[in-house]
Amino acid sequence: MLKGKKMIISIASGKGGTGKTTVAVNFALSLKDVQFLDCDVEEPNAHLFLKPIISEEKKAYIPIPEVDEGKCNYCGQCRDVCAYNALAVFPAKDDKKGHWLLFQNLCHGCGACRLLCPQGAIKEVDKEIGRIGIGQSYDIQFIHGRLNIGEAMSPPLIRQVKQHINPTKTVIIDAPPGTSCPVITTVKGSDYCILVTEPTPFGLNDLILAVEVLRKLQIPFGVVINRADLGDSGVEKYCEREGIPILMRIPFSKKIAVLYSTGIPIVQEDPSYKEKFVRLFEHICQTYKL
């Protein structure tokens, strides 16, 4: 760990709707010198609670190929090297012109077609996939990504949001649900991950998957149990058996549910949660010697 570098802590869950954003937002509001990244670019919600003033909006692009029909001899090399079947090439036949076709939604922007075109006929152009908003909320530097409607691939946008990480601040990252590429892209490089779950069979099933992901990525983690008094004891027993620390239990309360529904962070109404989150942060820092 570099001197002066602060922690990057991501908040993830496996199952959706367990309270990731609640924990991430209230955690961020309880600490000093924080940068907040909302990497749930498909359904970003943190701005509804932090209400940042967005001072800068950038478009996020991926490179996609464009062909110069004057140089292209329709040899089909680009089609053959494309691992995603995103290109179709039809050679000229009789008096019909050749034809080069890109299926944009399949393109991963890897650049193989451009680099390997023997004619140098392909260049790359920008295709917008989403927007990145940068702003300020209270003392928190706020950054989020919003994937454009109809766009399939979120990882390139998540990577671009993460390029804004400021290592001199404590970085809190709100992750998307699930266990596949968007989650991996988000939590990769984190010093610690908080998994938020609920004590139900669904919560447990998805927690186990999320734990497997973090173990594979070798990221240390602990669990926050939300709505801790609803459901059964499966999550508690699992954590005990696996030696996974339970960092906090948040009971179900109609008051918390109503605050959430209207976009009000808990710590603003109940400062005792602020102390809990500060203690949680100190615990993580001490345990991981930062």
Place this chain on the structure above:
Amino acid sequence: MKQILVISGKGGTGKTVVTASLAALVNKKVMVDCDVDAADLHLLLHPIIKERHEFKSGKRAVINKNACQGCGRCLAVCRYDAITSNYRIEEFSCEGCALCSRVCPCNAIRMEENTSGEWFLSDTQYGPFIHAKLGIAEENSGKLVAKIRQVAKELAEQQQLDYVIIDGPPGIGCPVIASLSGVDCAVVVTEPTLSGLHDAERVMDVAQHFKTPVKLIVNKYDLNLSMTDQIESMCQKRTVPLIGKLGFDKKVVEAMVEGKSIVEYANGTLSQELRNIWKKVQD
């Protein structure tokens, strides 16, 4: 045969709870769980697996250390930060584009086919059920979704079933788009919160982008009645039918703990409302 998809945008709004009730209410159907990276429907349907299939998708680069001379060309072309400075492939980052293997002057990089998950054909007391498990930290969930939907559709045609009922993933990205394609109706389940409203609107935008008819259910509507009103007027503005409102009830969690759908667990207002919802889905 009609295909009905249950989605939400936001996670945890009650998609699977609604879908499991449809499993108990609808006759002559096949059930499908397209939330392949955090599948839960099997916890309520208790499948007996009849067939198990590997799902191979995409490739991953592997570097042969002995042949590698450390020239750095692969590092220079990789756009996924998937090659470490000591020439090791980070398997979670590699997207299988194969560019590194093509530019390597020493032929030190080969592409290996990747098994990225499994899918299952199962029997349940509610009829056939197609489900899947994406491997840990794998990609290509959209392709796995497309695969199991194709299997379900073929099975429905073969057995002359009336419906394919699909539990969808959260979000608006690739697995959602793969779940939406060609369905007859997308039922959006949301909750009366700012996040629920915001996320439902985004996923409805996606459904409308792909010209899929949409209907909406508000779950736990009584946790915030004024937010429920806001969702109702949003529906009116979009001319999306609001086909049901489910109240907050601790019995929903109790039913889940028992491994049952709510319509089987309790015969109260929730079950009645779910029956009405199914009628309105068919309209």
